Amino acid sequence: MHSFRYRGGKLYCEDVDLARVAEKFGTPLYVYSAGTILDHYRRLDAALAPLQHLICYAAKANSNRAILKLLADAGAGFDIVSAGELFRVLAAGGDPAKCTFAGVGKSGEEIEYALDQRVYSFNVESEAELEYIDKIAGAKNLRAPVALRANPDIDPHTHEYISTGSRENKFGIALGQLPAVYERAAKMRNIDIVGVQMHIGSQITEAAPFADAVTKVAPIVRDLKTKYGIKFFSIGGGLGIVYESSFESGVKEWWSVGRDRRARRGTMPLSIQQYVDAILSALGGLHNLKLRILLEPGRLLVGNAGVLLTRVRYIKHTGEKKFAIVDAGMNDLIRPALYHSYHEIVPAQEPICRASAAADPKPLEKIDIVGPVCESGDFFALDREMPEICEGDLLAIMSAGAYGFVMASNYNSRPLPAEALVSGDKFALIRERQAWEDLIRGEIDLQF
Ligand code: LLP
Numbered sequence: 155m156h157s158f159r160y161r162g163g164k165l166y167c168e169d170v171d172l173a174r175v176a177e178k179f180g181t182p183l184y185v186y187s188a189g190t191i192l193d194h195y196r197r198l199d200a201a202l203a204p205l206q207h208l209i210c211y212a213a214k215a216n217s218n219r220a221i222l223k224l225l226a227d228a229g230a231g232f233d234i235v236s237a238g239e240l241f242r243v244l245a246a247g248g249d250p251a252k253c254t255f256a257g258v259g260k261s262g263e264e265i266e267y268a269l270d271q272r273v274y275s276f277n278v279e280s281e282a283e284l285e286y287i288d289k290i291a292g293a294k295n296l297r298a299p300v301a302l303r304a305n306p307d308i309d310p311h312t313h314e315y316i317s318t319g320s321r322e323n324k325f326g327i328a329l330g331q332l333p334a335v336y337e338r339a340a341k342m343r344n345i346d347i348v349g350v351q352m353h354i355g356s357q358i359t360e361a362a363p364f365a366d367a368v369t370k371v372a373p374i375v376r377d378l379k380t381k382y383g384i385k386f387f388s389i390g391g392g393l394g395i396v397y398e399s400s401f402e403s404g405v406k407e408w409w410s411v412g413r414d415r416r417a418r419r420g421t422m423p424l425s426i427q428q429y430v431d432a433i434l435s436a437l438g439g440l441h442n443l444k445l446r447i448l449l450e451p452g453r454l455l456v457g458n459a460g461v462l463l464t465r466v467r468y469i470k471h472t473g474e475k476k477f478a479i480v481d482a483g484m485n486d487l488i489r490p491a492l493y494h495s496y497h498e499i500v501p502a503q504e505p506i507c508r509a510s511a512a513a514d515p516k517p518l519e520k521i522d523i524v525g526p527v528c529e530s531g532d533f534f535a536l537d538r539e540m541p542e543i544c545e546g547d548l549l550a551i552m553s554a555g556a557y558g559f560v561m562a563s564n565y566n567s568r569p570l571p572a573e574a575l576v577s578g579d580k581f582a583l584i585r586e587r588q589a590w591e592d593l594i595r596g597e598i599d600l601q602f
Contacts (some may be wrong), residue, residue, distance in 0.1 A: 156458040157187040163504040169579035182482035183463045188577040190459035201430040213239045215452030215556040220584040222246035233450035237264040277351045291344035301349035306370045310355035310363040317355040347382040353390025361432035368436035388448035395457040396423045453556040460555020466547045483525030484532040485565040491531040502548035505541030
């Protein structure tokens with residue numbers, strides 16, 4: 155569920171007309187719904203009620219401090235992958251004792267910082283990293299809380315770039331090697347074994363890969379509980395969201411055409427409850443052994459809670475095609491270019507209203523919606539059936555709350571976009587748009 159709806163022909167986020175937000179802060183602009191994020195968090199938390207659990211929001215999905223603060227205030231922990239993310243979480247008032255530090259290549263400086271801040275756990279991905287953490291903790295006279303990341307060798311049926319739990323991936327430790335690495339860890343002087351972790355991939359839309367992975371790892375977890383008294387089992391993140399019918403607009407003609415098309419593609423969501431039920435039955439009572447179950451959702455909490463607003467600069471007809479050239483580019487939202495991912499795109503002004511003078515709305519037309527960046531990969535939609543789009547129109551690229559701004563860059567020397575947060579009928583800027591001066595800040599005139 156999310157809070158983007160047409161009201162009186164205008165696209166609203168909660169109780170705010172998005173056109174007003176775009177006028178005030180300009181475009182391209184990310185807009186997030188606080189209510190949607192909290193709703194997702196609370197629904198997951200409620201579904202997990204039968205378990206002793208902790209939701210560690212994967213900060214990488216959207217790490218704006220205002221978003222982190224919302225979740226910290228709601229009681230969330232955080233899954234972090236860099237010292238920078240830990241710094242942000244602390245700046246947002248997050249509790250380091252609810253932070254797990256993941257990642258295959260932690261630096262010495264990062265490990266020191268996380269030790270000093272007393273994170274809940276280091277999720278360790280190799281023996282080499284384990285040795286390094288032991289050494290650094292020893293030098294500080296501290297003990298490092300550690301969970302090893304298991305690689306269960308499961309195909310999560312997702313895009314190959316975001317599949318992480320199969321044996322070809324760089325992540326985790328193979329199940330066959332895991333007991334031996336735990337034995338080594340147990341002998342290290344400055345390591346406390348506190349848990350076991352896994353994460354099989356992202357944007358997973360079936361329950362089976364999660365259930366299979368838990369089923370495979372569960373006997374090892376049981377063993378580790380007996381041997382080392384581990385405190386937690388983290389199942390990772392990865393629950394997918396619906397990108398292709400993320401939007402509900404009543405029964406407008408242009409929309410219902412899209413709905414038929416989406417139904418044929420058959421990507422229906424896996425609900426939070428189905429996901430939790432699958433995990434619960436795969437755990438097979440494991441959670442009754444005084445074991446805290448951790449989840450690390452990112453996309454699920456924020457993905458459908460954000461849109462990227464962009465304005466159409468030019469309409470261009472070539473012999474072959476019609477293009478809408480918008481003011482957002484692949485530098486602002488790289489997902490379509492990088493993963494060929496689908497994002498719903500809807501006009502801020504509902505098409506049927508514009509056509510209200512005519513008896514019938516205009517038919518849908520195929521159009522490429524592209525950015526201004528000098529690459530042919532700079533597109534948001536190709537041959538997309540859309541209502542008529544005109545120069546100056548405001549469009550919303552849906553489901554852009556996760557892996558949107560955080561993956562933005564200054565490519566083509568384009569300033570980073572602004573971000574705004576809506577809550578009820580209020581909205582506020584949570585990140586300023588970069589200025590041109592920001593583009594050269596930090597660059598140094600050559601001294602020789
Ligand atoms: N835990 C770990 C260890 C992870 O590596 C990730 C995501 C998560 C949790 C959160 O996964 P989620 O619940 O958001 O699926 N840029 C890509 C997604 C990369 C995900 C990387 N790891 C995209 O735009 O689809």
